[in-house]
Amino acid sequence: MATVVFFHAHPDDEALSTGGTMALMAEAGHRVILVVATRGEEGKPVEGVLEEGEELEDRRSLEVEKSAEILGATRIEFLNYRDSGMIESDTTNHPNCFWQAAKEEAVNRLSNILSTEEVDLIVIYDPNGGYGHPDHIQVHRVGTQWAQENNVRLRWVTLNRDAIRKVVEQTINETTEAGKELDEDLTKREERSSEDSFGMAEKDITHAIDVTSVLDRKRAAVVVHASQIAPDSFFVTLGNDQYEKAFGREWFVDPDAPRTREESLRSDLLLN
Ligand SMILES: [Zn+2]
Known part of the structure; x- marks a missing residue:
């Protein structure tokens, strides 16, 4: 059995982008570890969700813990950087934010967390972080460096443009x-x-993971992030057929083994 690390930027990224794959891997008996760089301080809370005096990051920490449990992750850890917010905002200058972190220091934090693990594979984002969020780009940089130093195979989760x-x-x-x-x-x-x-063009994507058999769990894990996902959002209201069309597959890239023109998309994340 393998140990697979899913390295994400904010609470809810794990469920939205890799929730199905995490659930499938846990179901198959692999050890699934979730590492989240920030606690999502800069998210916009759904109106009326937070209790008086409750901080968003505390709520989001609880939400991602619940989500990890639903998805079968056996260990969840935070790098404890501050959410950097969107690229053009002032929050990217905050001294504790992930965007401002020195790469070596962030790699050290990740190494400390994973020092007792025999990691077979780490999942990070593509070089542009899917859609350009600074914390996602930083996950790519830090994860790439860690994987190189520890000689661990990696996959990029991406959006199929x-x-x-x-x-x-x-x-x-x-x-x-x-x-x-x-x-x-x-x-x-x-x-x-x-x-x-x-995201990335389909021709550059190597793996398509069919997650329809665990889609109910992926959806439950998404909905647990109630501070971010309003009850009238399409994540909640979409019919099952449409939901399957939109979220039934998750897309990954093996940067070390590109797909040839003749080859179809691979279906096992652990295989090259
Ligand atoms: Zn994110």
């Missing part, structure tokens, strides 16, 4: 055909996914 564009296009067509206006959320998704820095 082509698949997301297809779903967005389809939704836009259906909406306009029904004579309805495009809502803000959809317009934003279209804008974001049309950028070439968003």
Whole structure:
């Protein structure tokens, strides 16, 4: 059995981007470890969720612990940096934020956490952190360095740009055909996914993990992040069929073994 580390930036990233794969690996008997760099201080809390005097980072720490339990992770640790917020915001200058951390120091924190583990594989983000968030980019840099120093294989979790564009296009067509206006959320998704820095092209992706058999658990783990996921968000309201279409597969890259043109997407994250 393998030991697999999922290294994430904020509470909820684990469920949204790798929740299904974590659940499948735990189910198969592998040791799944979750390391989260920050406690998500800069997230926007859903209105009315926090108790009086309750700090967002405390709530989000509890949420990610619950999520890890649902997904079958046996150990969860924090690097305890501060959430850097979005790239253009002042919070990226905070001295304790992950974006400002010296790489060596962050690698040391990760090494200390993992010193007692025999890690077979570490999962980090692609070089642009999926969509450019500074903490996600930092996870890529720190995780890459740690993997090199410890001679551990790595995978990048990414967004399948082509698949997301297809779903967005389809939704836009259906909406306009029904004579309805495009809502803000959809317009934003279209804008974001049309950028070439968003995720990766399918031809550059090596692994597609079918997580439909554990999709109920992935969804439960997402919903546990109630401070971020409002009850009327599409993560909660989407019908099962549509949910499966949007979240039934998770996408990874083996940067050391690119996929040839003839080769189909690999289905086992542990195999090259
Ligand atoms: Zn994040």
